[in-house]
Amino acid sequence: MTSIGTGYDLSNSVFSPDGRNFQVEYAVKAVENGGTAIGIRCKDGVVLAVEKIITSKLLKPGANKRIATVDRHVGIVSAGLVPDGRHFVSRARDEASSWRGVYKGPIPTSALANRLGGYVQAYTLYSSVRPFGVTSIVGGWDSEAELAVDGQVGQGPQSGAGGKVEGAKAGGPGLYMIEPSGLYWGYYGAATGKGRQAAKAELEKLDLSSEKLSLLDGVKEAARIIYVAHEDSKDKDFELEMTWISSVDGPTKGRHEEVPQDIREEAEKAARRALDEEEEEEDKGQGEQMEE
Amino acid sequence: MNHFPGTWGRPRDDVYGAYNPSYLQTTGPKTHTSSPAVTGTSVVGVKFNGGVALATDNLASYGSLARFTDVKRLRIFGDKAVVGFGGDVSDMQYIDRLLESIDIRENYSSHGNMLNAKNLHTYLAKVFYKRRSEFNPLWNHILVAGFDGEGKPFLSSADLLGTTFSAPHLATGFGAHLAVPILRRLFPDEMPIENVSREDAVNALKQCLKVLYYRDARSLDKYSIAVITEEGIDLKEDEQLENQSWAFAERIKGYGAQTV
Numbered sequence: 394m395t396s397i398g399t400g401y402d403l404s405n406s407v408f409s410p411d412g413r414n415f416q417v418e419y420a421v422k423a424v425e426n427g428g429t430a431i432g433i434r435c436k437d438g439v440v441l442a443v444e445k446i447i448t449s450k451l452l453k454p455g456a457n458k459r460i461a462t463v464d465r466h467v468g469i470v471s472a473g474l475v476p477d478g479r480h481f482v483s484r485a486r487d488e489a490s491s492w493r494g495v496y497k498g499p500i501p502t503s504a505l506a507n508r509l510g511g512y513v514q515a516y517t518l519y520s521s522v523r524p525f526g527v528t529s530i531v532g533g534w535d536s537e538a539e540l541a542v543d544g545q546v547g548q549g550p551q552s553g554a555g556g557k558v559e560g561a562k563a564g565g566p567g568l569y570m571i572e573p574s575g576l577y578w579g580y581y582g583a584a585t586g587k588g589r590q591a592a593k594a595e596l597e598k599l600d601l602s603s604e605k606l607s608l609l610d611g612v613k614e615a616a617r618i619i620y621v622a623h624e625d626s627k628d629k630d631f632e633l634e635m636t637w638i639s640s641v642d643g644p645t646k647g648r649h650e651e652v653p654q655d656i657r658e659e660a661e662k663a664a665r666r667a668l669d670e671e672e673e674e675e676d677k678g679q680g681e682q683m684e685e
Numbered sequence: 686m687n688h689f690p691g692t693w694g695r696p697r698d699d700v701y702g703a704y705n706p707s708y709l710q711t712t713g714p715k716t717h718t719s720s721p722a723v724t725g726t727s728v729v730g731v732k733f734n735g736g737v738a739l740a741t742d743n744l745a746s747y748g749s750l751a752r753f754t755d756v757k758r759l760r761i762f763g764d765k766a767v768v769g770f771g772g773d774v775s776d777m778q779y780i781d782r783l784l785e786s787i788d789i790r791e792n793y794s795s796h797g798n799m800l801n802a803k804n805l806h807t808y809l810a811k812v813f814y815k816r817r818s819e820f821n822p823l824w825n826h827i828l829v830a831g832f833d834g835e836g837k838p839f840l841s842s843a844d845l846l847g848t849t850f851s852a853p854h855l856a857t858g859f860g861a862h863l864a865v866p867i868l869r870r871l872f873p874d875e876m877p878i879e880n881v882s883r884e885d886a887v888n889a890l891k892q893c894l895k896v897l898y899y900r901d902a903r904s905l906d907k908y909s910i911a912v913i914t915e916e917g918i919d920l921k922e923d924e925q926l927e928n929q930s931w932a933f934a935e936r937i938k939g940y941g942a943q944t945v
Contacts, residue, residue: 462793486793490786497782543785544778546745547755651795 404520416524417517420473420573423526427472428459428631429588429622432530433615434568434581434601438608438639439532440652441470442615444588444623445632460636460651464489464499467533468636468649472586473573474526481529484512497543502533502567506577514575524573528585531571534638534647537564566638588622595621608639612652616660617667624668633661717821721773723747725758726903727860728769729893730828731868732838732853732878733886736914737830739767739840740890742898743922744905745774751905757922759909763788766802766831767911767918768809771857772845773824780809780823802831802839802913806849814847822846826857831913838878838913853878856893859901864893883912895926899933 401407402415409415430443443459460470461482469485471478488508492500509531516524570583581604582596595618599606606614612635619633635657641647652660687693696704723745730739745753758770758777762784770777784805791798800808806829816823826844833839841851854868871889872881890910898904906926912919 458795464789465792490789493782493786544781546757546774546778547753 405516405523406518406520414517414574417574420524420526421528424473424528424573424585425587425589427474427527427586429584429586429592429619430459430470430472430528430530431584431592431596431615431618431622432470432532432568432570432580432582433596433599433606433611434532434566435606435608435611436566436604437643438534438611438637438645439468439566439568440608440611440615440635440637441468441530441532442619442633442635443470443472444586444619445634446626447630447632454632459634461485462636462649463505463531463533464493465648466499466535466638467502467505467531468638469529469531470636471527471529472589473528477525478527478529481509481513481525481527485509485531488512493543498540499536501535502531502569503535503579505533506531506567506569506571506579510571510575510577512575513571513573517574526573528573529571530583530585531567531569532638533567533649534640535564535567536641536647537562538641539563584618584622586622588619588625591625592618592622608637608643609656612637612656613660613663616657617664620661620664620668633657635660717819718773718776718824721776721824723752723774724824724903725756725771725774725777726901727856727858727864727897728758728771728826728828729856729860729864729868729890729897730769730830730840730854731872731881731886731889732840733881733883734879735838736883736912737767737838737840738883738886738890738910738912739769739828739830740894740908740910741769741771742894742905743907743909744903746903749902751903754905754907755923757909759911759920759922760784761911761918761920762802762805762831763791763798763800764917765913765915766800766805766829767913767920768805769828769830769857769911771826776823776825780812780825780827783812801834802829803833803841805829805831806839806841806843810843810847810849813843813845817846828855828857830911832915836915853881854889859904860893860897863897863900867893867896883914887912891926895929898926898929899931 401409405416428444428446433440441460445459460468463469463485469482489500513525516522568580568583569577570580571577581601584592584596599614616633623631635652636649637652638649639645725745728741739759741758743756744751745756760768760781762768788798791800813823822845824845828842830840840855841849842855843849854872856864868889894908898906908924909922910924
């Protein structure tokens with residue numbers, strides 16, 4: 394890096410003469426070493442998946458979850474420093490609960506992403522703190538059905554003033570990715586961590602912007618993409634952790650839950666099969682070249 | 686002509702004396718709820734073989750006015766516990782939100798909400814006791830129904846003072862006077878709950894609600910009933926009391942425009 398040793402990388406809140414905040418860029422480096430995490434926004438839900446590298450054989454399989462639930466309808470997965478991710482989730486839960494305190498209902502995914510973006514950005518402004526060493530993917534489903542206000546006991550007027558507009562469309566899937574700078578965008582498919590380049594290439598092939606991919610297909614694709622992204626660090630064992638949020642009439646009823654074991658294992662099996670087939674084709678291709 | 690607009694239209698100091706501004710003070714002694722405002726009446730519950738049934742009517746009264754007639758006073762917590770609320774409706778809403786936030790927090794762990802009805806009852810009784818010790822009570826009398834840690838049917842009450850009480854059948858409010866004797870006759874002390882079927886329990890609750898509707902002036906013939914079993918909760922919130930007979934009313938004397 395050109396400006397290393399020139400003093401502008403020692404403190405947060407100090408710009409380098411060419412307008413960069415090096416502390417933030419170093420935080421991004423921390424993220425680039427983390428296990429790959431992805432999110433896919435499907436037409437009837439959102440899938441989150443993470444490649445959990447097994448750092449020790451003494452760790453219990455399936456324990457130490459990396460995808461966290463916020464309120465009931467939002468999930469967060471981070472790549473980078475795990476403790477930073479935990480603190481980030483804790484803040485997200487506080488925001489969701491304070492939203493309920495004021496508005497007596499669940500926080501929309503977009504509003505949560507906005508507040509978390511603001512929170513992360515504040516950690517780029519002061520010399521006394523360091524930026525977050527995580528890039529987080531926030532996925533959620535905002536209810537398309539009309540929700541009761543928290544604590545509501547009755548119905549209110551059935552006709553006349555206070556009646557509702559018929560057929561108004563509301564809610565749907567939300568997927569956001571928040572970077573150490575505080576920058577956040579909404580995505581159809583998001584990837585971060587070590588294997589993000591491979592994962593992004595695979596996500597782009599899915600044509601997510603046409604919003605045709607179903608949640609169940611999304612689960613299969615997510616598993617496959619994590620397996621593809623793991624190819625570059627094949628020497629290490631990993632666990633696939635996967636959660637989903639479906640529409641209110643879908644399998645999770647609008648809640649963020651772990652993908653059931655049978656569906657996950659089936660998706661993993663399909664992912665391994667797809668990888669093997671790819672390898673075989675490559676070998677075949679090479680064989681033909683040799684013949685020529 | 687008085688040229689100070691601030692005094693126009695006000696009582697003249699020379700006639701009425703200077704205005705005493707202490708009436709306008711916004712500060713003062715801290716005040717607490719000392720009586721409920723909008724209230725729900727009885728909650729009735731019965732344990733049966735393999736579960737618990739709980740019922741309330743759908744009325745919230747404002748004093749003696751039947752103000753809200755579609756109020757849901759049975760609240761589900763988790764997937765195997767129900768709380769039935771009598772007393773102040775706004776305090777019920779506060780507790781409902783409190784339970785909602787607890788349910789959300791419990792679901793953050795990977796094993797989900799593990800709190801059973803017994804845990805919930807202990808917790809709520811402590812909330813009531815804390816609030817009454819601050820002289821700011823939550824004005825409710827509740828029944829908690831579901832299962833205890835061993836999977837046995839659980840039914841217990843807690844009131845605004847933090848008092849707790851358990852029995853195979855319970856009722857709050859007016860029901861404590863009118864429904865409990867009926868339930869004691871139907872299900873005597875020596876009768877084990879294994880001998881009580883689900884139908885017996887539900888029919889007993891309906892009978893109690895009917896008697897309460899006859900004699901409790903703050904009640905309604907629309908009611909909610911929840912049956913909690915190992916399979917889950919069957920909650921019906923828009924039921925109507927059937928086979929009412931007001932024939933007995935003719936024989937009641939001592940009130941109204943009676944000439945005898």
